[in-house]
Amino acid sequence: MYPVIEVTAVAALAMYGVLRGARKDFDLVGICYIAFAVAFGGGTLRDLLLDRHPIFWIENDHLAWIVMAIAVSGAFLPKLIARLEPILWIPDALGLGLFSILGAVYAIDCGTGRFVAILMGVITGSCGGVIADVICNDLPSVFQRSPLYATCSFLGALSYVALHALGVDSSAAMAIGVTVVVAIRIGAVRWNWQLPPHTRPGEPPG
């Protein structure tokens, strides 16, 4: 089951990257770079921070092939990917669930504390998009008022870590964690759940 979700989610992320790069009028090189950044950025940062080597896409290079194939075909068949865009959020939500929980699982395997494990879940789930936004010279979309995204990672990873700490069997805790992320994400997209607006601090004196 997991490999299927993983491949589908990586493909969805790569398609987002292709659309992102194409809207910036990047050439094929830029489109490939952004597709790789969206699909692999979060997991790569997690593996570097946790010192897990080989990095996941170096070990499983079929994932790199998939991203490359999507980037190249997306550059030549842009309409196909643009037509898929309205449904991409569904495999993306599944991937957000899977990657967030895997981030927390790997962190605990590496012996980090519980809070750091939750952060690793969030990093794995959302940093790819942040890196791509930064390269594209835009403010990261997950930092702005929009349906919950990184928050879903946080709550799902929190659920997993809490259940794991309570002694719940790891695969059950993972399934519950993934479900929490996916359910909240679907609700957020469907009913436009956002974080409450924060009050602005005053401008600096002087």
Add this chain to the structure above:
Amino acid sequence: MYPVIEVTAVAALAMYGVLRGARKDFDLVGICYIAFAVAFGGGTLRDLLLDRHPIFWIENDHLAWIVMAIAVSGAFLPKLIARLEPILWIPDALGLGLFSILGAVYAIDCGTGRFVAILMGVITGSCGGVIADVICNDLPSVFQRSPLYATCSFLGALSYVALHALGVDSSAAMAIGVTVVVAIRIGAVRWNWQLPPHTRPGEPPG
């Protein structure tokens, strides 16, 4: 003494991050990310480059708790942090001193050359702000004409490395190095010391 300076400095950096994120109208997710980037960016890059694992905030996860607590309370009590802003540069200067010298110390412990150790001091001291500026889509403020910041790191790390090479006791050399950074930083803020303007190169021919 050092743990107290460290916690105070991390807190000051996190508060800068909160103010930075809030001025960009980021939501709570963005504010947390920027607070983490400012507080942990430089040290994380140093640990990755030197292959020091676990990364400092993964090992000492109370620092991650502090940043998270400041980011969350800052999002809800923005006025409190805005009121603290005028004095934040003082713990920030102490932190700049401590982190710059620690960067050089760790590098020498890892067996790098002396010049690389000085660079690691500068990276540790100033890269957090650079990373946060890049994420916020602004030109890095430490690269622009403003009171000396990275230069203080450089001169302090240089002092430490020189004293260490001369055989001065390590903790004395560290104390002197931290003092050099803090003293120059205080002078720079107080009397607006800047690097001399450089002459602009001609535009590229053709």
Add this chain to the structure above:
Amino acid sequence: MYPVIEVTAVAALAMYGVLRGARKDFDLVGICYIAFAVAFGGGTLRDLLLDRHPIFWIENDHLAWIVMAIAVSGAFLPKLIARLEPILWIPDALGLGLFSILGAVYAIDCGTGRFVAILMGVITGSCGGVIADVICNDLPSVFQRSPLYATCSFLGALSYVALHALGVDSSAAMAIGVTVVVAIRIGAVRWNWQLPPHTRPGEPPG
């Protein structure tokens, strides 16, 4: 032969960085940072991803001295570097060839798959410029319509990996790979070879 190309190429990259930073009106700190980013960014990312330590410029710190010397002298003698600019693309092309093939060689030494080795060649050759562009708040120039750059890396690394897989002697395969990169890059600059324009995808529905 290789050390000479390496030093020349690092020097050319550092000069590009100095020009890049100076045009953004950065001070000496910013100019040094950008020079280091252009010269060392790609190789550093490669070493981090492949877990090769010490990082190449930490091990060979004469390279760091060279970049620093160029950044400092460039800040004070900007006309000299501006006058060299029209010919910088020649050592840059040699460096692109050398670094791209070395990236692929190191990857294969680390046991990666062949496709990942090609990607490492591209990352080593082009990520320095991408990182510098991102710090400078510009869209990466290699992602936009301009003479082939990352594509030269890709084709050269592909040649090396293919010849290596066919059992060709490693140093012969490297020499051919470097020649492929340099020849295509020279042709691209001379006759303005670009990737074909891609068709834009439709705007997102709704």
